[in-house]
Structures are given as C-alpha cells and as structure tokens.
Amino acid sequence: MNSEMNQPIQSATAEMETPRSAVPVWLVILMVLLLYWGGLYFDQHGGWFSPQVYAPYASVAEVEKFQPPASGGPPPQGRRYYDLICALCHNPDGAGKPGQAPPLVGSEWVLAEGANRLIRIPIVGLNGPIEVKGQQMNLSMAAMGASLSDEDLAAVLTYIRQSWGNKASDVTPEQVKAVRADLANHPQAYMVEELKKLPDKIPSK
Amino acid sequence: MKHGPMIFLAAFFALSLSWFGFVLKPQSQIGRQMPTNTPPAIDIYPQGRPGLARQGAEVYRANGCAACHSQQVRQSGTTCDVALLNPGTNRAALIETLKNEKLDSAEMDWSFTQLPQTILAGVEKEIADSVAKSLKAAGAKAQVIIVPIGPDIARGWGRRQTVAADYLFDNPVMLGSLRAGQDLAGAGSRLSDANWHLLHLYAPRTSVKDSLMPPFRFLFERKKIGTHPSPDALRLPQEFAPPEGFEIVPKSEARALVAYLQSLKIETPLYEAPFTAPQPPPTENAPTNSAATNSPASGANAPATNAPAK
DSSP, X not given: OHHHHHSOOSOTTSXXXXXXXXXXXXXXXXXXXXXXXXXXXXXXXXXXXXXXXXXXXXXXXXXXXXXXOOOOSSOTHHHHHXXXXXXHHHOTTSOOBTTTBOOXXXXXXXXXXXXXXXXXXXXXXXXXXXXXXXXXXXXXXXXXXXXXXXXXXXXXXHHHHHSTTOOOOOOOHHHXXXXXXXXXXXXXXXXXXXXXXXXXXXXXX | OTTHHHHHHHHHHHHHXXXXXXXXXXXXXXXXXXXXXOTTOOSOBSOOOOXXXXXXXXXXXXXXXXXXXXXXXXXXXXXXXXXXXXXXXXXXXXXXXXXXXXXOOTTOOTTOOSSSEEEEEEEOHHHHXXXXXXXXXXXXEEEEEEEEESHHHHTTSOSSOOOGGGGTTOSSOOOOSOOSSOOOTTHHHHOOOHHHHHHHHXXXXXXXXXXXXXXXXXXXXXXXXXXXXXXXXXXXXXXXXXXXXXEEEEOHHHHHHHHHHHHOOOOSOOSSSOOOOOOOOOOSOHHHHHHHHTOTHHHHTGGGGOOOOO
16 A cells, blocks of 8 residues: 555546455444344334334334223213213103103114114104104104214114113124115105114125 | 536435435324324314414414423333222232232221222333232222323323324424423413413513513503403512503413413323323213313403402
C-alpha cells in the first residue's frame, strides 16, 4: 500500500483511485450474527406486526392471556336494546300491555323450538289477529328491529327467550343473518296466517 | 459525476424502503380500525366527541397545548390481583385454603365484611388464576383483576396504556412529545370539574401553586358588572380577582376547551389493552344513563350554578 502511495502522480487529469480490498471475514460474520440476533429479538418481541399487540405485550397469545373470561349467559346488549325498544309496549318484565302488545312470558311464539318465525317478526313487523296463550288479539307491530345489527337482534331475541322464566335455545347472529337474507324480497309486514305456513326451524340450504 | 445512477438508485431504495415501513405497512396494519365493542362492554368505543368538545379540540390545537402536554399513557407491564367477591358459606374451608396458599398475612381481614376484598396483589396471571381456582373450590367467589402498571399509571394519568384505537376520531392526533405539563390522555377522568378547569385556564396558580403553565386570559372577557353580576363569572381568589365593579366571564373558546378536556378519557378496556374495569353499580334505566354520559357539554354549563356571592 505504501509503495503505491509514494508513486508520483502520472498526470494531473487522472482521477485518484482507491485500491479495492476484500471485506474482512470477521466483519461479514459480525453482520450475520447481528442479523440473526435481530431476527431472534423481533420473533420474541415483535408480535409479528399484529395490530393488536402493543408493548409490553409480545404476542397475540400474551394479550389473549389477559382477556376477561367470558361471562356466559345471554349477551348484555340484549337487555339494553330490549329496554330501549321493545319494553315500551311489551313491558320491561315481558308481560305485555293489554291493547298494545301480547305477553312474551310463556308465549308459544317466543318459546318455539326453532326461531324461524320469531326472527321474522321484529325485522318486518306483524299485523292482524293473533292468538297468544289462548288470548285473541288484533294488533299491529312495526318493523322495530330492522335497524339492529344481526348480533344485537340475536342478543335481544336470546334475551326474551331466556328471561322471566322463559327457557329456550339461543338465537345466533348467523340465524338472524340467514332469515334477513330470506326477507330481502318480503318488505311488508307478516300476517299470522302467512307466518304459520313457514316451518318452525330455519330450513338449511 | 461518477456512479451517478448508483447514487440515485441507492437514494431511491432508501427512501422507498422507509415509505414502505413508515407509511404503507402501518396503513395496512391499523389504517382501517373501526370503533367496536369489546366484551363485556356493550357500548362501542371510541365514540366521536360531542360538538362543543370537537370545537374545543381546535382551541387546544390553536393554542399549542400539545407543545407542553402529551396525550399518551405508557405501560411497562401487567399484573394481577385476586379479589374475593363472596366468601361463601364454608368459612373453615376458605380459611384453610388461604393458609394452604400462604396468604394468611398479618393484614388479612378474616371477617370478610369489606367486599370485594383484595386477597393477593401484583402477581403473575398464572399464580392469580391458581389462587382464584382454589378459592372457588372452597366455595368462595373470587375474581382475577387485571392491573396494568407503569410510571404513568402510577401517576394516575390513566388506567391502561393508550393504543391506536383511542385516537380514531382525532384529526389531527395531538399526541405531543414534551411533558412540561401533565399528560392529558385521561384528563376528563381525573379532573371532571368544569369550574376547576376555567379557573386553572384563567390563572393556573389558583389551583397549582407553582404551576409553570402560562395563563390563558385571552380566553376570558373582563366585563363591567351591570345591574346583576353574570352567573358565569369566575369566583377568583382575592389575589387574582379583577378590580371592584368588574367580573371575568369565559368566552366560548374557553367553554369549548374545557368541554374537550372533560371529554379526554381512557376508561374503556380494549382487547389490545385489557384491564378489569371497576364494576359499575347496576343501572335499571339504560336510556337515561347513556344520555347522561354522552353530553360532557352539560358539565361545561356548570358555572351557571356558580353565581358570585354578592
């Protein structure tokens, strides 16, 4: 190297050249080791770019560990929306109001084994004479539940099927979704005769 | 220039790599977050701020509050407490279990009358789970309480760390980077009194003796008292009071700013930032409850009740 430097400059116009030399092996090894360490660190602390992982949590599994346990029972928004919307006519205790709405407690319409008919009533409404628990009524209900999401409507229906001594199966958001899709070309309110023709359970496709 | 194309390519590569890392990837990661409800909560979170608070955000921005106040709570870890909710009927079994778990410390209240009673604090999730399980086996009812920890949380600035979802309705997000003043992410929870805020904005040293905060007197109006004193007038201590015959009345900007400060709350557990919220007392009337929580604006009108004494 020294000998090269000491040589006289050949011509003034010639550009200076730095001599090329190979990258030292130890540097390459150090880079590889650092890269490996970085990869390990990312794997242990990075959460793999999940939008739900923030430090101090390191992975989705760790966030999952601290989630509150499922409470069981009907989802809490069922009661919220029942009290907001349904209770005005059906009463907060589900007993109904004479001249306004039939009772839900012990009603064969609410407690039916499948919820096919029940789900349809809040989505498009129900008109005309109906018999509930042996009583004749002639009322009309608007499409009170049409604006609720599938999850919320399912929660409300589950709430009325499992409260005040009622005991029936859950209504799932999937069932509500299927029925809502089926109702796309049935915008008008149901008559009882029409509802009775439908099967009790949701027909599987 | 020698190696011109090479330098261009290197610069292009470096800039495009940072664009991918700082713009594109975060956008695909959290760019489409939606407000959602995290069970067991019923309400979706976050909800947009009410109108007056939204105007207040502009006042906050215009006055450069973010230069000295951050809005981000950090968290360094998460611990668990075990709370006894119900001692059950079999006291002997419960006491036996607590002794087996080596929880019979001197401070333990064996009467179990102050419920919920914290049995164990600041432990790892696995230990808390196993203690809760053995308490359950003894016929008692116990709950594992998730407690985020960290310096910010110890200062009372929030119950958990802030995450991207907390800022969904903020535009721009005023995170701030300097803490000459307090962090304000949870200001509405710890300082809920509108009068306190108004006094503090007019003269910070009325409430904090050595406050560094500049007074924001231009958000207030000095008025000559007419036939009657204004019901909105500030009740200032003698040292800061205007001369006899005058009163200090907040302008609409001050009211909006206070409404905004009251709306800053980090109280909802999220999936990505879990903690156990204290159980609210059961409310029978859901509609009135939600109406009350949606209008911090009503708090900003509180000075109306604060008429000067004379």
